Amino acid sequence: xxxxxxxxxxxxxxxxxxxxxxxxxxxxxxxxxxxxxxxxxxxxxxxxxxxxxxxxxxxxxxxxxxxxxxxxxxxxxxxxxxxxxxxxxxxxxxxxxxxxxxxxxxxxxxxxxxxxxxxxxxxxxxxxxxxxxxxxxxxxxxxxxxxxxxxxxxxxxxxxxxxxxxxxxxxxxxxxxxxxxxxxxxxxxxxxxxxxxxxxxxxxxxxxxxxxxxxxxxxxxxxxxxxxxxxxxxxxxxxxxxxxxxxxxxxxxxxxxxxxxxxxxxxxxxxxxxxxxxxxxxxxxxxxxxxxxxxx
Amino acid sequence: xxxxxxxxxxxxxxxxxxxxxxxxxxxxxxxxxxxxxxxxxxxxxxxxxxxxxxxxxxxxxxxxxxxxxxxxxxxxxxxxxxxxxxxxxxxxxxxxxxxxxxxxxxxxxxxxxxxxxxxxxxxxxxxxxxxxxxxxxxxxxxxxxxxxxxxxxxxxxxxxxxxxxxxxxxxxxxxxxxxxxxxxxxxxxxxxxxxxxxxxxxxxxxxxxxxxxxxxxxxxxxxxxxxxxxxxxxxxxxxxxxxxxxxxxxxxxxxxxxxxxxxxxxxxxxxxxxxxxxxxxxxxxxxxxxxxxxxxxxxxxxxxxxxxxxxxxxxxxxxxxxxxxxxxxxxxxxxxxxxxxxxxxxxxxxxxxxxxxxxxxxxxxxxxxxxxxxxxxxxxxxxxxxxxxxxxxxxxxxxxxxxxxxxxxxxxxxxxxxxxxxxxxxxxxxxxxxxxxxxxxxxxxxxxxxxxxxxxxxxxxxxxxxxxxxxxxxxxxxxxxxxxxxxxxxxxxxxxxxxxxxxxxxxxxxxxxxxxxxxxxxxxxxxxxxxxxxxxxxxxxxxxxxxxxxxxxxxxxxxxxxxxxxx
Numbered sequence: 001x002x003x004x005x006x007x008x009x010x011x012x013x014x015x016x017x018x019x020x021x022x023x024x025x026x027x028x029x030x031x032x033x034x035x036x037x038x039x040x041x042x043x044x045x046x047x048x049x050x051x052x053x054x055x056x057x058x059x060x061x062x063x064x065x066x067x068x069x070x071x072x073x074x075x076x077x078x079x080x081x082x083x084x085x086x087x088x089x090x091x092x093x094x095x096x097x098x099x100x101x102x103x104x105x106x107x108x109x110x111x112x113x114x115x116x117x118x119x120x121x122x123x124x125x126x127x128x129x130x131x132x133x134x135x136x137x138x139x140x141x142x143x144x145x146x147x148x149x150x151x152x153x154x155x156x157x158x159x160x161x162x163x164x165x166x167x168x169x170x171x172x173x174x175x176x177x178x179x180x181x182x183x184x185x186x187x188x189x190x191x192x193x194x195x196x197x198x199x200x201x202x203x204x205x206x207x208x209x210x211x212x213x214x215x216x217x218x219x220x221x222x223x224x225x226x227x228x229x230x231x232x233x234x235x236x237x238x239x240x241x242x243x244x245x246x247x248x249x250x251x252x253x254x255x256x257x258x259x260x261x262x263x264x265x266x267x268x269x270x271x272x273x274x275x276x277x278x279x280x281x282x283x284x285x286x287x288x289x290x291x292x293x294x295x296x
Numbered sequence: 297x298x299x300x301x302x303x304x305x306x307x308x309x310x311x312x313x314x315x316x317x318x319x320x321x322x323x324x325x326x327x328x329x330x331x332x333x334x335x336x337x338x339x340x341x342x343x344x345x346x347x348x349x350x351x352x353x354x355x356x357x358x359x360x361x362x363x364x365x366x367x368x369x370x371x372x373x374x375x376x377x378x379x380x381x382x383x384x385x386x387x388x389x390x391x392x393x394x395x396x397x398x399x400x401x402x403x404x405x406x407x408x409x410x411x412x413x414x415x416x417x418x419x420x421x422x423x424x425x426x427x428x429x430x431x432x433x434x435x436x437x438x439x440x441x442x443x444x445x446x447x448x449x450x451x452x453x454x455x456x457x458x459x460x461x462x463x464x465x466x467x468x469x470x471x472x473x474x475x476x477x478x479x480x481x482x483x484x485x486x487x488x489x490x491x492x493x494x495x496x497x498x499x500x501x502x503x504x505x506x507x508x509x510x511x512x513x514x515x516x517x518x519x520x521x522x523x524x525x526x527x528x529x530x531x532x533x534x535x536x537x538x539x540x541x542x543x544x545x546x547x548x549x550x551x552x553x554x555x556x557x558x559x560x561x562x563x564x565x566x567x568x569x570x571x572x573x574x575x576x577x578x579x580x581x582x583x584x585x586x587x588x589x590x591x592x593x594x595x596x597x598x599x600x601x602x603x604x605x606x607x608x609x610x611x612x613x614x615x616x617x618x619x620x621x622x623x624x625x626x627x628x629x630x631x632x633x634x635x636x637x638x639x640x641x642x643x644x645x646x647x648x649x650x651x652x653x654x655x656x657x658x659x660x661x662x663x664x665x666x667x668x669x670x671x672x673x674x675x676x677x678x679x680x681x682x683x684x685x686x687x688x689x690x691x692x693x694x695x696x697x698x699x700x701x702x703x704x705x706x707x708x709x710x711x712x713x714x715x716x717x718x719x720x721x722x723x724x725x726x727x728x729x730x731x732x733x734x735x736x737x738x739x740x741x742x743x744x745x746x747x748x749x750x751x752x753x754x755x756x757x758x759x760x761x762x763x764x765x766x767x768x769x770x771x772x773x774x775x776x777x778x779x780x781x782x783x784x785x786x787x788x789x790x791x792x793x794x795x796x797x798x799x800x801x802x803x804x805x806x807x808x809x810x811x812x813x814x815x816x817x818x819x820x821x822x823x824x825x826x827x828x829x830x831x832x833x834x835x836x837x838x839x840x841x842x843x844x845x846x847x848x849x850x851x852x853x854x855x856x857x858x859x860x861x862x863x
Contacts, residue, residue: 041411042430061848062816123607131602132525151605153832238534238605239823240830259815260405260426 035267055263064251065268069275072247075157076228080221082165083172088214090169091176092202107177110170122235125163126150156241160233175217176210183209212291219290222283226276248272341442341679343686346386353680354392355706356407356417358400366700377705380691385683389706392417398535408432413672416681418709421805422543424463424471424668434671434678437469443679444472445686447741451475451711459665462805471668472682474709479625479717480546481662482798483553484790485650486627488619489765490643491518499647503558503589506620506650510598513619529593530612530621531603538825539563541818542801546662549623549630550609552590552599552829557659557799558650559586563825565660566802566857574802574858576850578821579842587838590829604826610634616642625717625787629779636771643766648790657796663804669709681707693748697776713742717788720746724753724785728761749784752777757785764789807856813849820844 030045035055037048059065090110097103113121129135129149136146149155187205196204230249237245248268256265287293359372366375378389392414395403401420407413408427419427427433444452452459452475463471485506487499492509495516500506510528512518519526532538532550539556540548541564556563561582569575577583593599600612612618614634623631625646635642648657669685671678684707695702702708713719720743726732727750734750737743756778758768764786771778806814824841827833 040430041409042432044411058812064816064819126605126607130605146601148601148605148830151602151830151832239826240604240832242819242823255815257402257405257409260409260422261812261815262409 031266032270032273034262035270037263039262039266051263055267059264059267059271064246067243068246068248068251068268069271071157071244072226072228072249072272075160075233075245075247076225078157078161079164079228080218080225082161083168084214084218084221086165087169087172088176088210091173091180092206094173094177095180095206096198107170107173111174112170113167114171116167118229118231118235121163121167122232125159125236129159150236150238151240153241153244156237156245160229160236160245163236164229164232172217176213179210179213180206215290216287216293219283219287219293222286223276223280225279226272343443343445343683344384344690345683346384347677347680348386350382350386350388351677351680352388352390353675353677353684353706354390354415356393356395356400356404356414357391357706358397358703359391359394360397360701360703363701363703365698366704370700372704375700375704376695377700380695381684381687381706384687384691385680387680387684389684415675416669416671416707418667418707419471419670420544420667421462424670425465425806425811427670428465428470432673433470434673434675435468435470436472436671436678436682439671439679439682440469440472443682443686445689447689447744448686448711451713451742454713455664458663462663462665463668471670472685472709473665474667474669475664475712475714476546476662476666476710477625477712477716478661478664478714479788479791480666481540481624482659482791482796483540483548483551483622483624484646484648484659484787485554486621486623486632486644486646486787488513488518488643489645490641491619493643494518494520499645499649501649501651501655503555503650506555507593507596507598510593510620511596514597518619519616525617527600527612527618528598528620529600530609530618531600533606533609534604535607536604536609538822538829540660540662542566542663542804543806544666545660545801545804546666547624547626549627550621552622553660554622554650555590555593556583556586558652559583559589560652560658561586562660562799562801563821565799566861567799568802568861574854574861576845576854576857578825579845579850584835584838587825587828588835591831591835594829595831599829604830613644614638625791626783628783628787632782633771633775633779636766637775640771641766644786645764646787646790648794648796657794659796659798661798661800663801664714665804667709669707685709685711689744692744698774716743717784718792719743720749720784721788721792723750724781725761728753728757745780749781753781756781802861803857807853807860809849809853809856813853817845817848817850817853820848 033045034048036050036052037045038051039045040048094103094106097106127133131146131148135149140146147155149159183205187209188201191201191205226248228247228249230247230253233245233247233250234253237250252265252269252272255261255268284294357372366372370376372394373389373391381387381389393403393407404417404419404423407417408423408430411430411432413432424433452473455475459473459475460469463469463473485500487509491513492499495512495518497509497512498505500509506529513526513528515524517524517526529552530550531552536550537544537548539551539553540546543564545565559582561580562577563583563586565577567575567577567580590599594601594603600606600609600618603609606612609621610631613621613631614637616635616639621631627644627646632642632644635644648659651657669681671681688705688708689711692702695705723732723737723746727734734747737746737750740746752774755773756770758770760768769778769782771782820841824833824837828835828837
């Protein structure tokens with residue numbers, strides 16, 4: 001009985017968060033009705049005429065719809081995989097370093113880009129990969145023709161994924177390093193006595209020790225798969241690469257805000273939410289299945 | 297239990313709506329009555345009259361954060377322009393929102409979407425229609441009738457029915473159209489004359505000659521720095537456009553308009569074909585031909601390799617890296633002015649070139665009206681916005697542009713007779729030649745800036761007066777005056793001195809079906825053409841584009857346009 005009263009306080013502490021969630025996540029949900037209306041700003045959501053599924057029919061007739069969904073998922077999945085594996089390898093390598101000063105220095109340097117905004121990094125990247133930029137100078141030094149990197153639709157998704165991994169891998173490494181410190185050192189000592197090599201220890205102790213962390217991060221990433229990174233793409237793209245670089249969020253921004261197609265933008269946004277809901281449910285189920293992670 | 301609660305809640309909500317509806321209604325009627333009392337019909341309406349009691353107008357305005365022209369102590373809300381409005385009209389200007397030039401349209405769209413509007417602002421044709429259909433606009437029929445200054449009426453009437461017609465819906469004038477000079481819609485070839493001279497070349501008469509010049513500019517090191525870092529012909533930047541279209545028909549800088557018109561291709565324009573039928577310029581064979589040439593030029597490195605990826609095309613001109621570009625007459629205000637600050641020898645000259653196969657210059661022409669002054673429905677003093685515009689035209693000659701650019705003027709929309717540039721140029725030449733004096737032109741209210749132009753021209757123009765090369769100018773004497781006079785005398789000369797046949801679009805506004813479909817058709821067109829020119833798609837993608845364009849609503853829209861054009 002005492003315990004129950006105790007728990008109530010904890011529930012009370014959730015209140016500010018719930019209010020926030022209600023105001024900024026639940027209330028805006030009513031905006032969804034715009035997708036089913038011939039939306040008129042003066043009459044608003046309450047007064048505009050309903051048109052049923054017309055907007056959705058038009059949406060599916062557009063070539064854009066399929067490609068933006070594909071782009072979003074393609075870019076996001078590559079980002080998740082890259083952001084999972086590269087920091088992991090890097091963390092394992094750092095872990096083998098015995099020199100603390102060097103280890104700390106490297107750690108600090110590689111996570112710095114995480115704190116720069118895409119507005120700044122976008123400008124830097126566009127310069128680096130420009131026609132006269134260092135990358136092209138390097139290429140021409142080796143006798144290759146210069147490439148207009150950010151004008152190539154076939155390269156754009158990879159540049160996006162690559163630059164995102166470059167920006168974030170240092171920060172993600174920290175999570176793995178934290179997980180690595182959680183492994184009982186007695187295991188390594190025992191293995192050493194048994195004559196195990198470094199490789200063996202990595203394979204049989206280190207990797208199994210952080211397995212749950214890796215799976216958890218992967219699964220949580222799945223729930224985020226439809227957010228492929230508005231800031232980044234918005235700062236890097238141009239009309240030449242819309243076909244492979246346009247993701248749902250950037251497309252909705254252009255259609256809705258710049259071109260005043262409110263209904264269409266809302267409809268696409270809604271479709272994104274539905275798909276996102278399914279993915280989050282799936283990842284929650286998988287997280288429970290593989291790592292026994294559950295909230296409720 | 298549950299149902300009663302629901303019922304009570306429903307009743308409560310209904311009550312709330314009724315009450316709020318009522319109170320809103322009474323407020324409005326009350327506020328509508330008070331100003332009509334003040335300006336009762338017995339009192340004559342005065343376009344320039346000051347209010348007895350100060351009134352407030354909240355506006356949306358472009359404020360360029362990089363603009364440092366305001367003198368110490370002045371702010372975007374307290375400068376020569378707002379003080380002029382306050383002193384002459386007793387109107388306090390407040391900002392409802394401000395936005396950087398690149399973001400203004402977005403801000404306006406957001407304001408319209410959320411129905412959270414300033415009392416007055418300046419918007420484009422598409423927004424006017426959208427706001428009219430949403431019932432957001434105040435009817436300005438009487439405001440225009442009673443408060444527009446005679447000069448403004450004269451200028452607007454100079455376009456016939458075009459300007460007022462474009463802002464009239466169901467017989468009511470819902471916005472005040474601007475009138476901009478014809479020259480804004482002609483995109484002439486600007487070229488580095490000093491580079492031409494250095495390499496012993498002539499201004500390119502034809503597209504083939506233009507290619508030769510571009511090749512020389514790229515390969516023969518015209519800037520003499522020993523590096524192959526120069527560009528033949530500039531192209532649009534990421535936010536730029538390949539060519540001006542019927543919806544944004546003026547002021548396209550760094551587009552490739554000149555090449556298209558040399559092939560008599562008018563993409564983005566509604567044209568009449570030989571049978572008198574309406575056709576869309578972008579799907580015609582001439583456009584494909586022009587695209588093929590541009591694709592060829594791009595592949596040969598004659599056009600800026602990084603066009604469409606660059607964030608700012610004017611940097612190339614300012615930095616002395618580019619040798620040619622297409623732009624309107626006023627480039628002396630923009631990139632060309634920056635170029636001369638950097639390098640006093642950058643001798644940018646403008647030509648009505650290249651010519652088409654028959655040796656004619658056939659540019660496309662813009663609409664005389666592109667922006668509109670709108671007033672929010674329910675604003676108590678709709679005439680205040682009109683008065684602010686009247687005041688602008690009257691006071692324009694007295695403003696000192698070095699103390700803050702004209703863009704700082706609240707609700708600035710432009711009223712220039714169509715021939716302003718050509719007329720001013722001829723007047724300046726007469727005065728420089730000594731045939732006439734500035735006084736001879738005094739008193740013509742249609743050209744408010746002309747007298748001061750004539751009086752100041754000799755500050756920046758050195759002898760000989762008929763040689764326009766940059767060494768016969770003195771920009772440092774006064775950059776503000778130089779920008780204007782150079783733009784008129786150099787940028788305007790090709791238009792005043794060339795016999796040209798301009799091509800108009802059949803319409804310059806949207807039809808109803810366009811509102812849903814046009815954005816995507818335009819997007820498809822922009823991307824396809826860009827990819828064809830830049831070589832990422834084969835030329836024959838054009839044919840697929842034409843098919844797609846027709847099937848995705850283009851055919852129906854063409855019918856609508858034809859109907860509108862024959863009215």
